[in-house]
Amino acid sequence: MLKTLLIDLGDSRRENNEPIGMECIASYVESNSEYNVDLQWFNIDDNIHNVLNYDIVGISLNIGNLDIFDRIYRIATKQTIIVGGNIPTFASSELLQHYSGIICSLGEGEETFLRLLEFLESNTISSELINIPNIAFKIDGQIYETIRKPFSLDSAPQIKRDEKIIGTIKKTNGIARIEASRGCSWRHCTFCCVNSKYADPNWRGFSIEKITNELIDLSDMGILSPYFTDEDFYGNQPSRVKALADAITDLKLNSKINYKMDFFLSILTNDIAKSEGKEALKALKKAGLREVFMGIESLGRDQLERFNKKAIPDLNKKAISFVKSLGLQVDLGFILFDPEMSIEELISNVEYIDDLKLNNYDSRSIKRLRLQPRTAYANNYIDSTYILDINNLEYPYVFKDKKVNMVYTMYKKWEDECVAKVWRYQALTRGENVPDRELLKQALGEIRNVDFKALKVILTYIVETISENEYLIQMGEFRDEKQVIMKNFEALLIKCKS
Numbered sequence: 001m002l003k004t005l006l007i008d009l010g011d012s013r014r015e016n017n018e019p020i021g022m023e024c025i026a027s028y029v030e031s032n033s034e035y036n037v038d039l040q041w042f043n044i045d046d047n048i049h050n051v052l053n054y055d056i057v058g059i060s061l062n063i064g065n066l067d068i069f070d071r072i073y074r075i076a077t078k079q080t081i082i083v084g085g086n087i088p089t090f091a092s093s094e095l096l097q098h099y100s101g102i103i104c105s106l107g108e109g110e111e112t113f114l115r116l117l118e119f120l121e122s123n124t125i126s127s128e129l130i131n132i133p134n135i136a137f138k139i140d141g142q143i144y145e146t147i148r149k150p151f152s153l154d155s156a157p158q159i160k161r162d163e164k165i166i167g168t169i170k171k172t173n174g175i176a177r178i179e180a181s182r183g184c185s186w187r188h189c190t191f192c193c194v195n196s197k198y199a200d201p202n203w204r205g206f207s208i209e210k211i212t213n214e215l216i217d218l219s220d221m222g223i224l225s226p227y228f229t230d231e232d233f234y235g236n237q238p239s240r241v242k243a244l245a246d247a248i249t250d251l252k253l254n255s256k257i258n259y260k261m262d263f264f265l266s267i268l269t270n271d272i273a274k275s276e277g278k279e280a281l282k283a284l285k286k287a288g289l290r291e292v293f294m295g296i297e298s299l300g301r302d303q304l305e306r307f308n309k310k311a312i313p314d315l316n317k318k319a320i321s322f323v324k325s326l327g328l329q330v331d332l333g334f335i336l337f338d339p340e341m342s343i344e345e346l347i348s349n350v351e352y353i354d355d356l357k358l359n360n361y362d363s364r365s366i367k368r369l370r371l372q373p374r375t376a377y378a379n380n381y382i383d384s385t386y387i388l389d390i391n392n393l394e395y396p397y398v399f400k401d402k403k404v405n406m407v408y409t410m411y412k413k414w415e416d417e418c419v420a421k422v423w424r425y426q427a428l429t430r431g432e433n434v435p436d437r438e439l440l441k442q443a444l445g446e447i448r449n450v451d452f453k454a455l456k457v458i459l460t461y462i463v464e465t466i467s468e469n470e471y472l473i474q475m476g477e478f479r480d481e482k483q484v485i486m487k488n489f490e491a492l493l494i495k496c497k498s
Contacts, residue, residue: 001034002121003038003055004056004057006022006037006060007040007051007058007072008039008060009059010062011063011064015423015427016043016168017177019060020177021060021085022060023165025110026039027160028111028114029113029114029117033114035114039162041162041165042068043168044168048071048072052076056080056117056120057079058081058083058084058109059072059082059083061085061087062085062087063086066391067391073102082103083095083102084106087393090197090373090374091390091393092143094390097143101125103137105134106148108151115132134148134149148199150198153182159214159217161218169432170222170223170433173427173432176218176226177226178226178228178229179229179230180205180211180244181206182198183201184201184203187201188310189308190306191297191369192375193374205237205240218261219258224260225262225434226263226264227263228264228266230265232266232267233265239276242279242280242283245287246283246287249287261288262288263290264291265289265292267293267294268294269296269316269320272323285326289328290329291331292328296333296334297333298335299352303335306377307335307338307377331362332365334366336367338369339397342404343403346404347459350455350459354452362426362441362444362445365448366451373388373395378395403462407462415451417479422447426444440489443485443489443492444489446485446488446489450482453478
């Protein structure tokens with residue numbers, strides 16, 4: 001029997017997000033075969049030489065960790081390496097050009113990984129792999145990508161969670177994760193990767209029983225603030241959402257789930273445009289919903305059209321207002337810059353942010369669109385002159401509008417001065433056992449507000465409404481203000497822990 005190891009390399013920010021992908025794969029393999037699968041999470045154990053003890057090494061390769069993968073690849077000369085995750089799914093051809101003898105798992109990996117283990121038990125890598133769906137490999141200089149086959153969520157077993165991983169998450173304010181669905185009911189956003197991530201990108205839900213059983217397991221393991229990983233929690237099915245919320249509430253009343261458990265999830269703003277959606281959100285609040293992520297992305301009509309977002313600015317504003325009226329914390333997805341943005345659009349979007357006070361949220365609203373391969377935006381925008389940055393899984397670009405490019409370049413330089421610390425602050429407000437979470441989020445919001453004020457000054461300088469001397473004075477003042485606020489955040493963190 002092949003000795004098998006699954007490794008999750010974590011993320012480049014080193015935030016302790018539960019590596020639920022490899023736990024799903026291990027649970028599926030062990031529930032449907034005699035194979036045993038060992039797990040290694042790089043955030044806990046960074047011993048790359050551990051791979052030498054195994055025949056098959058499955059590696060979850062996420063953005064920013066190509067250097068770690070490269071180190072493992074160089075020593076694992078006798079092991080068969082199967083690599084899954086974001087980079088192999090969206091850049092399999094580029095990865096296979098650089099690393100011979102590997103197999104890329106594309107999208108959902110549960111069934112694919114088991115099929116590969118069964119094949120490799122009695123075969124070496126050969127063209128016969130063409131019969132296994134959802135993989136890419138290279139033989140004799142030719143790259144093969146097999147057919148994409150959807151994974152049936154009905155066949156997914158309950159996840160067997162690793163106690164060491166969960167223990168680390170609890171100790172380090174990490175994030176435990178749970179799935180209620182995969183895919184998206186809209187799936188037309190031009191920047192979104194969901195259509196390439198899944199063989200079937202349509203919204204598919206797990207059974208309510210499976211979801212609640214996993215919440216019970218998490219509760220029994222001492223987890224109190226899980227994150228739902230869903231791209232689209234509602235799936236345009238508000239009645240199902242309310243039924244799930246009611247089930248969670250009943251389990252809390254019957255002491256099956258800790259009554260203190262709260263949770264985080266993502267919705268489309270259209271989900272709460274109608275009364276049924278609003279009622280479902282109220283039921284979720286009763287069940288323990290703490291925070292809602294909404295990807296509004298923009299408040300400008302032209303930019304929303306380029307992104308092909310389902311919602312319009314007025315609906316986004318109403319959705320934000322309704323979520324806040326329930327006393328829920330709000331996390332906003334906002335893409336301020338995109339390659340085709342004009343300086344007039346940028347000015348308008350900045351005014352929108354100011355008007356709605358989005359600059360006071362703890363979420364990072366000042367960022368640019370990532371041109372990710374196999375998305376509609378990238379397919380329509382790039383040409384043969386663009387070279388993929390495999391490690392960051394994006395095509396680097398400059399903005400068409402020279403003034404927009406100057407604003408972004410200057411702002412990025414400003415942000416990079418403290419970006420590592422601010423990422424750490426954000427991580428400390430998101431996960432398990434966070435004391436006085438709202439106070440910390442408010443403090444982080446103050447840091448975001450200084451960044452926004454800096455952006456506005458950069459913008460006014462580029463459009464020539466203030467002098468260079470005035471610009472330098474104001475940026476110096478904001479730099480001092482940011483340092484004070486960051487020291488206050490550190491002091492508040494110590495006070496909250498004491």
